[in-house]
Amino acid sequence: MFALAALTLLVVMGLALIRAFLGPTLYDRILAVNIFGTKTVLLIAVMDFLAGRPDFLDIAIVYALINFISIIGVLRFFEYAEKKTAEHGE
Amino acid sequence: METLIDFVLLSFLVFTALAVAKMHDLFAVVMLSGIYSLLSASLFFDLDAVDVAFTEASVGAGISTLLMLASLKLVGRYERRTRYRPMLALGVVLATGTLLIYGTLDMPHFGSAEAPVHQHVAPRYLHDSMDEVGVPNVVTSVLASYRGYDTLGETLVIFTAGIGVISLLRVSRRTKKEEKKRVPADMQQQIILRVVVKWLLPLILIFALYVQFHGDYGPGGGFQAGVIFAAGIILYTMLFGLSNASRAYKPELLELLSAFGVLLYAGVGLVCMVLGGNFLDYNVLRHDPVHGQHLGILLVELGVGITVASVMITIFFKFTWRTVKHKYIKSR
């Protein structure tokens, strides 16, 4: 049961990675990284139960936090990125 | 099952590393390095190294990504294309890599029980940690008690990094006055985000304190707690602006605190010497050696947490100051 969930989460992480490589605009990549982070949180939680040691859930909380803060950081530093690249060209 | 997860995660790691090498958009490279850190943290977690996974996730995927984004904002987004093909370098790297891989064939198998490292030191720590130190988390007892001197060195390294950044990105006296001006934050339009973060921030800080003091019983400890605390303050800074954050967490106080943490750590060691033991020998701190160890580990981890948190916040403030300087100072 946990193995099935873990495998599905790994597949989802792989698909999100493909979008992170491909994504034509910047925001596609940000979205893919956000999804990747959330799935990592779930994968850690499921692996906790898979290994039979549910006292490692602190790590899942920290990952969720770090994922959120990284996304906000990315948005703060590049909120107007598309406009700027349109002005300067490449 | 675990092998399959390891295999998949390692292949993701390889793909991400190749993508990082090939891409020219440095912003995407920074995001992919964040993914790389998360993948390594998952791998560490799968290898049962939970404290390492904790620290790798918080530092690698959190703080490093934010600091690199701040520097990208200053430096520019696209990599300059090289006009030559570094064939000689590639040859040297391949030759060295092959020699190194050939050298590892002589090493014991991964995780084998007959490896020399598992014969003397590790069993002794594992067997005697509960009797001598009395702390359930063996990682904390090794880090803070058995190898406390090394951890003091690590804390000093972090402190030195903070000093280095402060001296390189120094704010001159003229600009200090302008720093006190109230300037609207960059993300002022994101109202929903600001409200949600106002709720979340006390919980993040309390969670950092939980990780700090729970490090004896579960994964955690000073480094992780300091990084989480700093991440919470950095979140506040990003949304509410550097001037608001500087009024709440004065830079002078932060510089003082980063030195205070190291002082606390080394001070505990000196107090042990004064009381008759060796440097950082916590047994003499109290009547009962195990209680002495507990007190020593508590104080030492607190020192580490204080230093790490204040250094991270200081570094982020200095980086961010550079990116928003133009709003405070009218250029001549």
Place this chain on the structure above:
Amino acid sequence: MMDILLDIISWIFLVSGSFFCLTGAVGLLRFPEFFSRIHAASLTDTLGASLILIGLMFQAGWQLALPKLILILIFSLLAGTTASHAMGKAALQSGLRPLDQDKDGKEPDEEEELTWKP
């Protein structure tokens, strides 16, 4: 008996949660542009995460893991939704537009047929 019932309930939640996560990832790859992708990915992400976490809660029993899972669930709901809102808003402010709006944000007239513009 109780164990089997709990196991079956966890199975149902975990499988449905995984299914939703999978469909969200497929949508992330197949949808044509950013705003539809964010719609697919974030909605299914939140739902799938909630279902998987609730399924794990049934496995945890009355241990310390239960409040931690509840904490992860609440944080996931709060932070995940806020992050997707922030992303959409930032994209809109940068000038990115959905497929059926042109640069000024005007919708096409009702008589005009919606054509797919790359």
